[in-house]
Amino acid sequence: MEVQVVIHVGSDVEQSKEVVERIAHGNITTKLDNYLNKFDKADAEGKIELSVDKNKKWLFDGKIVSSLDGKQFHFSREDYKNMDDLINHLFDHFKEALSDMQ
Numbered sequence: 001m002e003v004q005v006v007i008h009v010g011s012d013v014e015q016s017k018e019v020v021e022r023i024a025h026g027n028i029t030t031k032l033d034n035y036l037n038k039f040d041k042a043d044a045e046g047k048i049e050l051s052v053d054k055n056k057k058w059l060f061d062g063k064i065v066s067s068l069d070g071k072q073f074h075f076s077r078e079d080y081k082n083m084d085d086l087i088n089h090l091f092d093h094f095k096e097a098l099s100d101m102q
Contacts, residue, residue, distance in 0.1 A: 001039045001069065003028070003046035010053030013060075016083065023084055024050050027091035035098035036068070044069040050090070052083060062086045064094055073097055 007024060009017045028036075028048065039046060048066045055061050060083045063076035075093045080086035 001036070001041060001044035001046050003036060003048060003068075006047065006049045008049065008051040010051075012054040013052050013083070016052075020050070020052050020083070020087065023087045024048075024091075027088065031091050031095045032098065035095060035101075038098070038101065039069045041069065050087070052087065055079070060086045062090055064090045066094070071101075 005024065005028065007017065007021050009020055013020070036046070046066070046068045048064065048068075050062065050064050052060060052062045055078065057079065059078070060080040061076070061078045062080070062083075064073065066073040073094060075090050075097075077086055077089055080089070
């Protein structure tokens with residue numbers, strides 16, 4: 001299965017888009033790689049969308065919305081001081097959800 005990864009960053013985070021992409025791809029290739037193999041079928045489609053922005057408190061908010069072979073996943077977190085921690089935490093929850101699947 002080829003997984004399409006889409007990164008959305010708000011205007012206040014635009015200067016960090018390369019960092020967001022690097023952290024996201026690092027999480028996908030290290031944390032999720034074995035779990036994504038469950039969906040490795042010829043006709044399976046996958047998409048992972050990560051959104052990161054700053055809120056009115058100048059803290060980071062983020063969410064992951066994903067569709068893997070028809071299964072939907074959604075995770076969101078708010079008010080993180082450190083953008084790296086936010087992204088890693090979102091992918092930790094994603095990994096836990098994938099590991100709970102039978």
